[in-house]
Amino acid sequence: MPIDKFKKIQTPAVPLPIENVDTDQIIPARFLKAVERKGFGDNLFRDWRYNKKDEPIVDFVLNQSKFSGQILVGGKNFGSGSSREHAAWSIYDYGFRVVVSSFFADIFKGNALNNGLLPVQVSEEFLEEVFAQIEKDPTSTFSVDLVEQTFVIDATGSSFSFEINSYKKQCLLNGYDDIDFLVSRHEKIAAYEEQ
Amino acid sequence: MKKTLFDKVWDAHVVEQVDGGPNALYIDRHFIHEVTSPVAFGGLEKRGLKVFRPEKTTATPDHNIPTINQHLPIADQLSQNQVDTLTANCEKHGINLYGLNHKWNGIVHVIGPELGLTTPGMTIVCGDSHTSTHGAFGAIAFGIGTSEVEMVLASQCILQPKPKKMLITVNGDLKPGVTSKDIVLYIISKISTSGGTGHFIEFAGDTIEKLSMEARMTICNMSIECGARGGMIAPDETTFEYVKDREFSPQGEEWDKAVAYWKTLKTDEGAVFDTEYHYDAADIEPMITYGTNPGMGMKVTETVPTGEELKGNDKVSFDKSLDYMGLEGGKAIEGKAIDYVFVGSCTNGRIEDLRSFAQFVKGKKKAEDVVAWIVPGSKQVEKQAIEEGLVTILEEAGFVMRQPGCSACLAMNDDKVPAGKYAVSTSNRNFEGRQGPGARTMLASPLVAAAAAITGKITDPRDLL
């Protein structure tokens, strides 16, 4: 499906200061049987969020009302493990638009970008600043500007310039995925066929 | 700039070099089958898109169809449903479909070349990793995922970064009893299942040049088993001869123009590859696999490796693999009793394969305890096998030929090898459970399979030649 256009956002963030958050934790394998891309947000971090009796585990960040927002801040090596695209789907479907970490697993990063979820890679020091700010005040906001490629801690004004492949940047800004991109090239493709 | 064969074909198909991104590559030929296409059509529908160039896509059901009683409805509901969905999608979008019982039905990688849909210099994709087969014609052919199938349906293009280039040469005369399947199993055993990662391979050298098109297809088919994106061979007279006068191949003036272009499709003297390997045909002997990946291959006459040079996790997975196979390191594999023989698949289900199998078993008798599935790669192969009298030879030796399909190659239909049983198979993958849960697969050439079918044991076919 075409993805939503990525707009500038300013929101609080949810902290998950754990390293190597793997795709099996993001969405356990037993939830992959669906044939349609629906309802994956409900099962995001399923086994961290709910106990065996399906009761919310109160300590987990997604169950704490003080945390909210469209930004998920994770520890180093976020998204390692399998290539399941469901991991990106579930984070997106839950309502996140940005994931911040100091390092992303390759395949997860690609899958995220293909699904309208912006992975923002920052330095380890900056990541610490972000976690510290959320701890100090969970309601404080962060601004993500894709055009400028900046991530700003609003309370302190501290800013980080992140990198993104220019093609993928255009896709996100315009709400295109690879298929939309190719369809937008129909004329060019037809011209190629004429040669 | 000196160019390789791969560069020439690739560069001729780049519609756009996407800024800071991959290449938009034009696709000349797209093959689809019942298993990986339904979700792609679903996606297209959701976007409200039509198939951009329906005439460039060709469909055939092959993966999960039965190989007996094809005139009856498929007993397995889910399989029937996938086949029906393919049919409905093709009707709706005006795509040529060669359905069950059609005279051109068959395994997608067998019918493409057979119908002249595969020609030199093309870009060819299909939602099946063994699309690399078509590279034998000097085409860039590779397998794609379901979302990429949707891309091709929507735009006749695909976004792809350009892979690295690898050259593999084989020179010298092959010994008697050694076939192209042995060549490719030998190469994979040397460079391992990841040796080709990130690369597109060109196979060259006089040994390769002397091979028939069928034999070349077997090699390119398995090029992806060493991790490569695909493999290709420069087109030559053998190629032109094969392609000429097929159903969809260029005719008349078009043909002459095409051949003139195809003759330019070879690697320039001095062009550079990222990686090279060179082999001597004299070192290659009949091969068989003993483990659970195609890189675990050995000469039929050798003893099973012990893996003693391996360390840590590598050793653990090596031992696990031998354990699954029920084999012991240091012991001979010759003489090991087997239960099943499968001759077929897009690797070795062509007429030449059936010929060599039939020739070998002629005047001999199938071992009583062995169950043998002889599955032609297509309706046309089936017809030819009957016309050439191969089926009669097979029947006299105690074999029955089944109807075409992927069959025991991936065991999506009923052709499953039971747990713990040994199968000598001419297909391309010996992963755990590939031919059925617990099945023990040993990959080999049709000749090694024939020898095993006659003696009931792993046998060097040269002993019976």
Ligand code: SF4
């Ligand atoms: S025969 Fe096997 S490898 Fe070939 S297309 Fe069918 S399933 Fe794939």
